[in-house]
Amino acid sequence: xxxxxxxxxxxxxxxxxxxxxxxxxxxxxxxxxxxxxxxxxxxxxxxxxxxxxxxxxxxxxxxxxxxxxxxxxxxxxxxxxxxxxxxxxxxxxxxxxxxxxxxxxxxxxxxxxxxxxxxxxxxxxxxxxxxxxxxxxxxxxxxxxxxxxxxxxxxxxxxxxxxxxxxxxxxxxxxxxxxxxxxxxxxxxxxxxxxxxxxxxxxxxxxxxxxxxxxxxxxxxxxxxxxxxxxxxxxxxxxxx
Numbered sequence: 001x002x003x004x005x006x007x008x009x010x011x012x013x014x015x016x017x018x019x020x021x022x023x024x025x026x027x028x029x030x031x032x033x034x035x036x037x038x039x040x041x042x043x044x045x046x047x048x049x050x051x052x053x054x055x056x057x058x059x060x061x062x063x064x065x066x067x068x069x070x071x072x073x074x075x076x077x078x079x080x081x082x083x084x085x086x087x088x089x090x091x092x093x094x095x096x097x098x099x100x101x102x103x104x105x106x107x108x109x110x111x112x113x114x115x116x117x118x119x120x121x122x123x124x125x126x127x128x129x130x131x132x133x134x135x136x137x138x139x140x141x142x143x144x145x146x147x148x149x150x151x152x153x154x155x156x157x158x159x160x161x162x163x164x165x166x167x168x169x170x171x172x173x174x175x176x177x178x179x180x181x182x183x184x185x186x187x188x189x190x191x192x193x194x195x196x197x198x199x200x201x202x203x204x205x206x207x208x209x210x211x212x213x214x215x216x217x218x219x220x221x222x223x224x225x226x227x228x229x230x231x232x233x234x235x236x237x238x239x240x241x
Contacts, residue, residue, distance in 0.1 A: 001168070001169055001171060003173065003180070004177065004179055004180065005034070005177065007175075009171055009172060009173050009174065009221075010172075010174045010221050010224060010225070011174060011175070012033075012163070012174060012175045012225045012228050012229070013033050013034035013036075013125075013175050013177070014032075014033075014034060015031070015032070015033050015132075015228075015229065015232050016031070016032045016232075017029050017030070017031045017032075017132075017133060017136050017232060017233065017236045018030045018031075018032075019136070019140060019236060019239065019240070020140070021039060021041075022039065022041045025041040025042055025043060025137075025141075026042050026043060026044045026140070026141040026144040026145070027041070027042035027136075027137040027138060027139065027140030027141030027142070027143075027144060028040065028041040028042065028137050028140070029133045029134075029136050029137045029140070029236070030120075030133070031129050031130075031132060031133030031136075033125055033128075033129045033132075033175070034123055034124075034125075034175075034177055035121060035123035035177070036119075036121060036122055036123045036124060036125050036126055036129050036177075037119070037120040037121040038117055038118065038119050038120065038126060038129045038130050038133055039116075039117070039118045039120060040115060040116070040117050040130060040133040040134040040136075040137040041115070041116045041118075041137060042113055042114065042115050042116075042134075042137045042138055042140070042141035043113075043114045043116070044111060044112070044113055044114075044141060044144075044145065045111060045112045045114060046110075046111055046112075047110060047111070047112060048110050048111070048112055049112070052110070053110070055110070056106070056109065056110060057105045057106050057108070057110065058105050058106075058107075058108025058109055058110060058111050058112065058113070058155075059100075059105065059108075059111075059112045059113070060096060060099045060100050060103055060105070060108075060112070060113045060115070060138070061092075061096045061112065061113075061114055061115070062092045062095035062096040062099065062114070062115040062116070062117060062130075062134065063092050063114070063115070063116050063117065064088055064091045064092040064095060064117045064118075064119075064127070064130060065078055065079075065088065065117070065118055065119070066118075066119040066122060066126070067118060067119060067120055070119045070120060070121050070122045071122050091126075091127045091130070092117070094127060094131070094189075094191075094200060094202075095115065095117060095127070095130055095131055095134060096115075097199065097200065098131045098134075098160050098162065098191045098199050098200060099115065099131070099134055099135065099138060099160060101158070101160060101191075101193065101199045102135060102138075102156055102157060102158050102159065102160040102193065103138075103155050103156060103157065104155045104156075104157050105155070106155075107151070107153065107154075107155035108151070108155050109150075109151075111150075113138060113141060115134045115137065115138065117130040117133075117134060122178065123177050123178045124164065124176050124177040124178040124179075124180065124181045125163070125164045125175060125176060125177075125181075127162070127189060128162040128163050128164050128189055128190075128191075129162075131160065131161065131162035131191060132160075132161045132162055132163075132229050132233065135159065135160045135161065135233060136233050136236050136237060139156070139237050139240060140240055142154055142155065142156070143240045143241070158193035158194055158195055158197075159193065159194040159230050159233060159234075160191065160192070160193060160194075160199065161191075161192065161194075161226045161229040161230055161233060162189060162190060162191040162192070162200075162226070162229075163175055163189075163190055163222055163225040163226050163229065164176045164181065164187065164188065164189050164190075165187070165188045165190065165218045165221055165222050165225075166180055166181060166184035166185075166186065166187045166188070167184060167185050167186040167187075167208070167210055167214060167218070168180060168183060168184050168185060169185070172214070172217055172218055172221050174221050174222070174224070174225045175225055184206055184207075185205070185206060185207045185208035185210075186203065186204065186205045186206060186207075186208060186209075186210045186214075187203070187204060187206060188201065188202060188203040188204075188218050188222065189201075189202040190202075190218075190219065190222035190223075190226065192222070192223060192226045194230050196223070198219075201219070203215065203218070
């Protein structure tokens with residue numbers, strides 16, 4: 001088979017991360033992965049959720065949403081008289097869990113870092129792009145806090161990035177676009193640290209079950225792609241002032 005955009009099976013889409021796209025936020029980026037585009041902005045607030053109060057420990061959490069015309073047809077804007085869709089809740093919890101895995105919360109003090117992820121254009125992999133971009137936005141926010149004198153040192157314990165993998169007609173494909181994702185026999189979202197540890201493995205047999213051997217190959221391909229994303233992140237983070 002030949003991929004829609006001509007990429008090799010284990011090739012990541014072109015990825016770019018632009019810093020400071022929302023100047024009022026303590027940290028912000030726009031990440032573009034192929035035709036998927038997500039803005040990730042970090043706001044720093046005093047205080048923590050009730051279950052964290054008095055612990056001296058901070059919190060990192062996230063919200064996620066798609067603009068109405070992020071897709072081919074208009075989607076109803078969420079939160080207007082109705083609760084969030086289950087998919088949206090699942091994704092923002094995933095983003096929050098992933099970012100917290102990269103941070104020593106005890107070094108934040110009792111403050112909350114809220115990450116807003118807004119999908120401008122969706123062509124597959126919006127949740128994975130949101131995680132990868134949010135990590136860089138969070139790095140910028142922490143740099144802002146250090147420059148202000150609000151933090152004495154970085155609380156990061158690792159880098160975090162995420163990518164999708166799919167199985168289509170028996171082939172393992174890295175970094176799916178929307179059409180590939182829609183036709184996948186099985187699809188996966190993988191989150192990893194730069195130490196090679198897994199934060200999350202989401203895998204679903206959409207049409208055909210997969211073997212343990214296939215899962216091992218999926219994880220190998222995912223790690224290859226995530227290593228490439230770490231390089232993109234690092235090249236952007238080194239420009240932080």
